[in-house]
Structure formats: C-alpha cells, structure tokens
Amino acid sequence: MKPIVVPELSTLVAGYQNTAEHNDAVHSLMTAATWGDLVLTRHRRHVERHQLGFGDPAFHSMWTSLLNCAAARFGTVNALEIGVFKGQVISLWALIAEANRLDVHVSALGPLCGQPLPKSALLNKFRYRIDRRFREQIDNGNFYPDEDYAAIISAQFDFHGLDFDQVKVYHGFSTDAALLAQLDQQSFQLIYVDGDHSHAGALHDFQTFAPKIPIGGWLVADDASCDLPGTGFWKGHEAVSRAVQIMPSLGFKNVLNVGHNRIFERVG
Numbered sequence: 001m002k003p004i005v006v007p008e009l010s011t012l013v014a015g016y017q018n019t020a021e022h023n024d025a026v027h028s029l030m031t032a033a034t035w036g037d038l039v040l041t042r043h044r045r046h047v048e049r050h051q052l053g054f055g056d057p058a059f060h061s062m063w064t065s066l067l068n069c070a071a072a073r074f075g076t077v078n079a080l081e082i083g084v085f086k087g088q089v090i091s092l093w094a095l096i097a098e099a100n101r102l103d104v105h106v107s108a109l110g111p112l113c114g115q116p117l118p119k120s121a122l123l124n125k126f127r128y129r130i131d132r133r134f135r136e137q138i139d140n141g142n143f144y145p146d147e148d149y150a151a152i153i154s155a156q157f158d159f160h161g162l163d164f165d166q167v168k169v170y171h172g173f174s175t176d177a178a179l180l181a182q183l184d185q186q187s188f189q190l191i192y193v194d195g196d197h198s199h200a201g202a203l204h205d206f207q208t209f210a211p212k213i214p215i216g217g218w219l220v221a222d223d224a225s226c227d228l229p230g231t232g233f234w235k236g237h238e239a240v241s242r243a244v245q246i247m248p249s250l251g252f253k254n255v256l257n258v259g260h261n262r263i264f265e266r267v268g
Contacts, residue, residue, distance in 0.1 A: 006061040009069035023230035033061035053088030083195030084110035087153030194222040202243035236260035
C-alpha cells in the first residue's frame with residue numbers, strides 16, 4: 001500500500017483565512033486531494049456505495065493531514081470518536097495509520113444501536129408541534145434505524161483488511177456515568193465529536209471531553225459551521241454551531257475549517 005500524500009496540516013493552518021473564498025477553496029482542495037489518492041478514494045467509494053456514513057469526501061484528506069501531524073508531534077496518537085455510526089471514521093483512521101505507518105490507537109464511543117423514529121407519522125407530526133425536545137431531535141438528525149451496527153462496522157473493517165478488534169470500544173452514550181468513569185484518566189491527542197447534535201448534547205461533549213486533550217492536540221467538531229462564510233459546502237446544524245462557541249473558553253483555538261468540520265487546537 002502506497003503512503004497517502006495530502007496537503008500538510010501546518011501549511012493549511014498557516015495560510016488559513018476565515019473568508020467565504022478561502023473556506024470554499026480549502027473544501028475544494030481537500031476534496032481533490034481525496035479523489036487524487038487511490039486508498040482514500042477506495043474507502044470513500046465503499047462508504048458511499050453501501051451508505052456507511054455521511055460527511056464529505058474532503059474529510060478523508062483532512063483526517064490524513066491531522067493524523068500525520070499528530071504522529072509527528074506526539075509519536076503515539078490516541079484518537080477517540082464520540083458518536084460512532086457505521087465505522088466510516090474509525091476505519092479510515094486505521095487505514096491511514098496502516099498506509100502511513102503511524103502509531104495510532106483508535107477508540108470509539110457510542111451505543112452501537114439504533115434510535116428509531118416512532119412509526120406513526122401522524123403522532124410524530126403532533127409531537128413535533130408541541131414537544132421542543134422531540135422537535136430538536138428531528139431537526140438535528142438524532143434518529144437512526146435499528147441495525148446491527150457492530151456487525152456493520154466489523155464488515156467495513158474486514159473489507160479494508162483491518163482488524164476491528166484493535167479498536168477500543170466504549171459502549172454507551174457520552175452522558176453515561178459508568179462509561180465516563182472508565183474514561184476518567186484517559187487522554188487523547190485527537191477527539192472527533194459527532195454525537196448528540198442537540199445544543200445541550202453537543203455542549204456536554206465539548207465541556208466533558210475537551211479537557212482530555214493535551215496542549216497541541218485537537219478537537220474536531222462535526223456539523224458546526226453554520227456561522228462560517230462560504231457557499232461550496234453544507235454547514236451542519238445550528239445547535240452544534242452555537243454550542244461550539246464555547247471552545248475558546250476551554251483553551252482551544254479554531255485553526256482550520258474544512259466544510260462543516262471545525263478543527264480546534266488546544267493552546268492553553
């Protein structure tokens with residue numbers, strides 16, 4: 001497997017400007033970088049063909065740039081995804097690590113089960129009108145069908161010749177006290193927050209997990225770009241975009257944005 005070559009994170013950060021023109025240009029650049037690499041293209045095409053995840057192709061090259069930089073900076077990289085769906089991101093991390101010979105330890109947090117929308121369309125319409133929490137869950141895409149997510153993820157790893165058993169899985173929601181106790185002494189150089197997309201849920205994840213990142217590490221917030229200029233990409237959800245405004249007060253600087261993924265580096 002040939003090493004994956006994409007723009008270096010340091011170059012992207014040094015030249016970054018939060019303008020419509022530059023945000024669109026970064027998204028286009030990273031999209032082209034993904035389609036220009038056979039390993040990333042094969043992974044993303046598999047995801048799209050079998051509906052194994054969301055996001056943009058640009059994120060594949062974004063993660064490659066981040067993991068390369070993290071490995072150069074820290075040596076060993078502990079990476080955690082909060083809100084695992086069907087394994088697109090964690091399998092990609094494992095694939096990038098294998099291709100570029102990086103020492104990356106992948107962890108995944110999530111219930112690995114569905115949260116299906118009630119079947120009655122009439123009842124759902126009524127609840128949407130009167131139940132603010134239900135309305136927020138609908139608007140932020142927090143309902144998923146019942147499927148065997150562990151089997152789906154394992155199959156995705158198998159397809160790429162990867163071992164899902166090497167992933168440390170924390171089964172549960174990010175608000176689970178017992179699960180949080182397991183993570184109490186853990187630190188991660190890279191955390192991807194893609195869990196509960198309500199304002200309260202996203203805010204909880206930022207406040208709870210940001211302190212687990214050392215100075216120089218990164219937190220990537222999914223679906224958090226509604227207040228950013230640009231027209232060439234989907235911007236995510238308003239609730240998450242509002243919640244992510246807390247990151248500077250937690251010691252983080254927004255160093256780069258790729259579409260609706262916002263990259264924050266811990267600086268203090």
